[in-house]
Amino acid sequence: MMRRGLLASTLLVVAVPAMAQHRERVEVWRDPNCGCCSAWVAHLRRDGFAVEDRVVASVAPIRRLLGTPADLLSCHAARVGGFALEGHVPALAIRRLLGERPIGIVGLAVPAMPIGSPGMEVPGQPPETYDVIGWRADGTHAPFMRFNGSEPA
Numbered sequence: 001m002m003r004r005g006l007l008a009s010t011l012l013v014v015a016v017p018a019m020a021q022h023r024e025r026v027e028v029w030r031d032p033n034c035g036c037c038s039a040w041v042a043h044l045r046r047d048g049f050a051v052e053d054r055v056v057a058s059v060a061p062i063r064r065l066l067g068t069p070a071d072l073l074s075c076h077a078a079r080v081g082g083f084a085l086e087g088h089v090p091a092l093a094i095r096r097l098l099g100e101r102p103i104g105i106v107g108l109a110v111p112a113m114p115i116g117s118p119g120m121e122v123p124g125q126p127p128e129t130y131d132v133i134g135w136r137a138d139g140t141h142a143p144f145m146r147f148n149g150s151e152p153a
Contacts, residue, residue, distance in 0.1 A: 023050040024098060026085075029062040030055060030076035037076040040088050040119030043150075047091035049080070069139045072109035083107055088117035092152065093132045093145045105134040108144055116149035129153050 026044055030037035032055045041053050056062070062077045066084035074087025081098050084107030097108055109132070113120050116127020127149025134144035146153040 023048055024080055024094075025050045025052060026078050026080040026094075027052045028054060028076060028078045029059050031059065032057075034075055036088070036113065036119045038119075039121075040076065043118035044091055044094075047095075049091065049094075067106060067137060067139075068109065069135055069141065072111045072133055072135060072141065074109065074111050074113055085109070087111060088113060088119050089132055090118050090145075090147055090150050092150075093147070096145065097134075102134065102144075104136045105144070106137050107135050109133045109135065109141075117147065118150050121149070 026049045028037070028041055028051055030041075030053070041051050044051050059077050063073065063086070066077055066079060066086075068077060068084055068086050072086055076087065078085035080094060083097055083105070085094065086107065086109035088110045089108045090110075093108055097105070110117055110130060111133065114128040114130040115122050115125050117130060121127070129146065129148045131143040132145045132147065133141045135141035
């Protein structure tokens with residue numbers, strides 16, 4: 001029995017750091033004065049993402065680099081696993097994107113900052129239903145997932 005406990009303890013000591021090393025890294029670029037962006041970063045961290053939070057004077061150059069279509073802009077930009085992100089994309093949609101890696105999709109966006117999306121929760125206000133949009137390199141896009149607040153709709 002003691003050997004089992006020692007073995008289990010050893011496995012935990014080895015497995016936990018290994019799992020921590022495999023967390024998906026998200027690079028975020030945001031305005032220094034935006035509280036909702038900080039709340040979205042916290043949402044990602046709670047979901048287990050390793051977030052590199054970069055406060056920048058202007059997100060526009062990053063958006064150009066990522067190829068974000070002008071009609072999908074929101075308040076912050078990010079990159080994860082070779083994909084671009086724009087706005088308050090729920091962690092669940094990001095996990096689906098990384099798991100499925102749909103052919104042709106280069107990024108996800110939640111334009112216009114809907115109430116109830118991660119980081120945009122407003123006490124006393126019901127969450128809005130909104131689409132997470134997937135876009136292609138040529139700028140065309142289509143709904144990827146639908147949410148009501150942080151929950152799939």
